[in-house]
Amino acid sequence: MKRKIKLPAKFSLKKLLYNKRFTIPFSLIAAFVFWLVIMINQNPDVERTFTDIPVNINLDNTFASENNMEIIGDISSQKFTVTINGPSYVVSALQPKDFYVYASAAAINAPGEYQLEVSGGKNTAVSDYEFMSISPSVVNVYFDYVDTKEFTIKARAEGASAVEGLIAETAVVSGTENDTVTIKGPRTVINSIASVEAYAAVNETLSESATYDAEIRLYDENGSAVDMTNLTLSESAVKVTVPISKKKTVPVIADFTNLPSGFSKSSISYSVNHDSVTVIGTPDAIDKITQVTLTAIDITSVSVSSNKFDMAAKLPDGVRLLDTIEDFTVTIDTSGYSEKTFTVSNVRFKGLSAGLNATSDTAIKNVKICGPKSVISKLNDGMLYAEVDLSDKAAGEHTVLVTVRSDSYNDIWQVGSYSTTVKIR
Numbered sequence: 001m002k003r004k005i006k007l008p009a010k011f012s013l014k015k016l017l018y019n020k021r022f023t024i025p026f027s028l029i030a031a032f033v034f035w036l037v038i039m040i041n042q043n044p045d046v047e048r049t050f051t052d053i054p055v056n057i058n059l060d061n062t063f064a065s066e067n068n069m070e071i072i073g074d075i076s077s078q079k080f081t082v083t084i085n086g087p088s089y090v091v092s093a094l095q096p097k098d099f100y101v102y103a104s105a106a107a108i109n110a111p112g113e114y115q116l117e118v119s120g121g122k123n124t125a126v127s128d129y130e131f132m133s134i135s136p137s138v139v140n141v142y143f144d145y146v147d148t149k150e151f152t153i154k155a156r157a158e159g160a161s162a163v164e165g166l167i168a169e170t171a172v173v174s175g176t177e178n179d180t181v182t183i184k185g186p187r188t189v190i191n192s193i194a195s196v197e198a199y200a201a202v203n204e205t206l207s208e209s210a211t212y213d214a215e216i217r218l219y220d221e222n223g224s225a226v227d228m229t230n231l232t233l234s235e236s237a238v239k240v241t242v243p244i245s246k247k248k249t250v251p252v253i254a255d256f257t258n259l260p261s262g263f264s265k266s267s268i269s270y271s272v273n274h275d276s277v278t279v280i281g282t283p284d285a286i287d288k289i290t291q292v293t294l295t296a297i298d299i300t301s302v303s304v305s306s307n308k309f310d311m312a313a314k315l316p317d318g319v320r321l322l323d324t325i326e327d328f329t330v331t332i333d334t335s336g337y338s339e340k341t342f343t344v345s346n347v348r349f350k351g352l353s354a355g356l357n358a359t360s361d362t363a364i365k366n367v368k369i370c371g372p373k374s375v376i377s378k379l380n381d382g383m384l385y386a387e388v389d390l391s392d393k394a395a396g397e398h399t400v401l402v403t404v405r406s407d408s409y410n411d412i413w414q415v416g417s418y419s420t421t422v423k424i425r
Contacts, residue, residue, distance in 0.1 A: 046088040047132060052079045055118055055139045056102045064108045064143055072142045072186045072230050080136065082120060086129025098124045099131075103139050111144040111187070144186035151196040153179050155240045157212065159203030166207065166283065167245045173198050174211055175239030181216065185231035194221040200240040207244065209282075214240040247280040247322055250291050254311070254330045257296040262410030269333035274325060281319035289319065294328055303370045303415040304339050307332040338377070339370040339415060344384045344404055347420060351391030358390060360422045367404055371412030383408045388422060395424045 054076050059065040080101050084091055100123060103116035115138040120131035157171035173179040181196055197219065200212040216233060218226035252272045256265050277292055294311040301309070310327040344367050347360040364386055369379065386402035393400070399421050404414040 044087060045085055046091050047083055047085045048091045048094065050082045050084070050094075050096055053082050053096060053101050054078075055080060056100055057105055057116070057139070057141065058102070059105050062105045062108065064105055068145055069108070069111065069143050070146045072144050075139060075141060078139055080118065080134055080139075082134050083132040084120075084129050085132045090126060090128050094126075094129070098122070098126065101134060103141070105141075105143075108143050113140065113142045115139070116141055144188055146184065147187045147190045148182060148184045149190050149193075150180050150182050151193065153181055153196050153198050153216065153235075153238065155179075155198045155200075155214070157200050157202045157240050157242045159201065160242045161205045162244050163205055163207045165246070167247060167280065168206060169243040169245050169280075171200070171240045171242050173214075173238055174241040175237075176235055181238075182234035183218075183231055184233075189226065189231060192220045193218050193226055195219045198238045198240050202242060206242060209241060209244045211239050211241045214238050244283070245280050246283040246286040247278055248286050248289060249276055249278045250289055251276050252313070252328060253291050253293050255293050255296040256299055258299050258413075260299070260405070260410050260413050263299070263413070271331050271333075273329040273331075277313070277325065278322040279315070279319050280322045281316075285316055285318040289316070292321075294330065297330060297332075299413050300415060300417065302332055302334070302413075303368065304334045304337055306415075307334045334370075336372060337370055338373040339368055340376050340379065341366050341368050342379070342381050342384055343367070344381065344386045344402075344418075346382075346385040347402070347422075348385050348387050349390050349422070350387065351389050352424070353390075353394075356395060356424050358388075358422050358424045360388070360420050362421050364402060364404075364418050364420050367418055368415040369404065369412050370415050371409065375409050375412055379406070379409065379412070386418070386420060388420065390422065390424065393422070393424055398422050398424065 055078060057071060057075065059071070064070070082099070082101060084094065084099070100121050101118050102121055103118045105116070108114060118134050118137060118139050120134055153173045155171035155173045160168050160171065162168040183190060183193065183196075195218075197217045198214040199217050200214040202210075202212055204210070214237075216235065216238060218228060218231075220226055252275055254268075254270050254272060256268060259265065272294075279286065279289060279292065292313050292315065294313055297309050297311065309330045309332075311330055312327055313321060313325070315321070343363050343365045345363040347364075349358045352358055367384070369376065369384070371379075383406050384404055385407070386404055388400050388402050390398075390400070399419055401417055401419050404418065406412060
């Protein structure tokens with residue numbers, strides 16, 4: 001059974017048509033519908049132009065991306081004018097975000113400059129329109145392999161000088177962990193870089209070391225500046241330090257170790273191939289230096305037949321030699337000395353722990369002894385003994401080094417090293 005819909009008894013269409021709360025909204029809706037119908041039927045398509053549209057180039061899954069090539073430079077500065085045609089109600093509602101301009105990089109297979117054709121794409125489900133034109137029709141793009149390379153930074157402090165009596169040394173890079181910079185950019189540009197400089201305009205006369213902010217500059221092999229526009233540097237700001245130093249000329253002194261008790265360093269006659277040197281360093285350090293001492297010569301290596309030694313200089317922190325001298329040759333005057341070999345049977349022990357006994361039944365043969373000629377001529381085997389230090393030795397058998405001495409003479413020394421076997425019980 002069909003149900004009949006009954007209007008309220010008091011319902012009146014005439015009253016409804018004269019009710020402003022109904023007629024005003026109804027009129028607006030009706031007017032919009034009539035306008036829409038007219039626009040669709042009378043003026044179906046319109047054109048609209050958009051300006052300043054950027055371009056998008058996707059490198060995913062292309063030869064360029066797979067071979068470490070990138071777009072060099074900023075293509076966002078290239079803007080495009082897009083003209084779109086379609087129903088007026090569609091076109092009038094479009095915004096720049098609803099579409100995009102793109103170019104394909106599929107054909108890129110080598111570094112170089114390209115003009116890629118641009119096209120339009122739609123970002124929304126609304127597609128009832130078409131691209132009439134895009135101007136310009138191409139985008140200029142430069143592709144290149146992108147490399148990363150490390151360079152050493154050289155400091156340059158322009159106009160740096162020192163007050164009288166001091167020296168302004170070559171500036172050094174400071175403010176970073178090391179003096180290198182890693183640069184990333186187009187291969188053609190990276191390969192053109194011959195030097196990297198940290199530049200600071202000092203233009204001062206200095207009385208002490210000073211540090212300045214510096215800018216990094218790149219140069220090619222001809223000394224021309226390299227454009228840094230498309231480069232990325234691991235260090236963008238560095239500092240340059242100008243060391244202020246002082247120099248002084250001082251004598252060179254040889255040193256000796258393991259001397260016998262009756263033998264003083266001052267009694268050794270020697271010569272050095274560089275008997276004086278010029279040192280340079282911080283003013284405070286240089287003021288304290290009166291001589292340069294060489295590394296010590298072990299007296300047990302000195303004999304009549306072995307009297308020349310190459311030794312290095314011992315320098316305090318902040319001081320170096322002005323001249324490049326790796327070694328100093330020390331020649332010892334052994335004209336008043338002689339040498340002879342002996343057999344040493346008398347072994348004496350020191351440092352032996354309480355409760356332990358030590359014995360050595362082996363004579364030490366062919367022990368070379370050097371000393372004044374007058375002493376060596378009188379020396380015999382019985383005047384020598386071998387001293388052994390057993391401070392760190394426990395019970396057992398040990399092979400230990402010995403020091404040969406004499407109760408009769410304290411100005412002789414063994415040449416070379418010798419050992420014996422000791423039994424500790």
